[in-house]
Amino acid sequence: SQQGEEDPQALSIQEGENATMNCSYKTSINNLQWYRQNSGRGLVHLILIRSNEREKHSGRLRVTLDTSKKSSSLLITASRAADTASYFCATDGNQFYFGTGTSLTVIP
Amino acid sequence: GAVVSQHPSRVICKSGTSVKIECRSLDFQATTMFWYRQFPKKSLMLMATSNEGSKATYEQGVEKDKFLINHASLTLSTLTVTSAHPEDSSFYICSARAGTSISETQYFGPGTRLLVL
Numbered sequence: 001s002q003q004g005e006e007d008p009q010a011l012s013i014q015e016g017e018n019a020t021m022n023c024s025y026k027t028s029i030n031n032l033q034w035y036r037q038n039s040g041r042g043l044v045h046l047i048l049i050r051s052n053e054r055e056k057h058s059g060r061l062r063v064t065l066d067t068s069k070k071s072s073s074l075l076i077t078a079s080r081a082a083d084t085a086s087y088f089c090a091t092d093g094n095q096f097y098f099g100t101g102t103s104l105t106v107i108p
Numbered sequence: 109g110a111v112v113s114q115h116p117s118r119v120i121c122k123s124g125t126s127v128k129i130e131c132r133s134l135d136f137q138a139t140t141m142f143w144y145r146q147f148p149k150k151s152l153m154l155m156a157t158s159n160e161g162s163k164a165t166y167e168q169g170v171e172k173d174k175f176l177i178n179h180a181s182l183t184l185s186t187l188t189v190t191s192a193h194p195e196d197s198s199f200y201i202c203s204a205r206a207g208t209s210i211s212e213t214q215y216f217g218p219g220t221r222l223l224v225l
Contacts, residue, residue, distance in 0.1 A: 033213070035216070042114075042201050042218035042219040043152070043201065043203075044216070045213055045216070088151060088152070
């Protein structure tokens, strides 16, 4: 069953602004990953954060993980039009399960 | 990063026919491959997990006889949609993982869009 849930479901921002997406999950995890998906395309792995990590950075991306609240956030700083995509979190118990995704639109 | 390919990228078929989708890991050996399905504007749904040389493990609600999965080598897994019907129309995505550890990164293929008429 699916257990990751992202919010908001849709987000529209101006280029240059920061975008924050959240993910909540239900059971214990080993790690959590964020992916992006351009319309009609496959997934691209963005970042993995392990359960014993609290924050991780990769370029303009910052991911936080709060295992006590069973939640994670993805921050994209200085957004660009090319960041327009759907973003999914995925958690693993025995398998990876994806959330419903946040659709981000960055307006030039 | 690692590359996973899928073929075909798009397929249109008549109702009742079978369609085979290939998933290949191009630059690493994939011990484990996953098959996902995505409905329009929905999240990915894990269909099954396959480990090389063994039978696939299907998620609840996924018909084994409908979606045949074969992982005969460390670089190739196939998904065959048998006797396809319009409700099988969807976006199918595979992913591959080098090891069996769930902490390893999955690499995703570009997806196959299936349209059943």
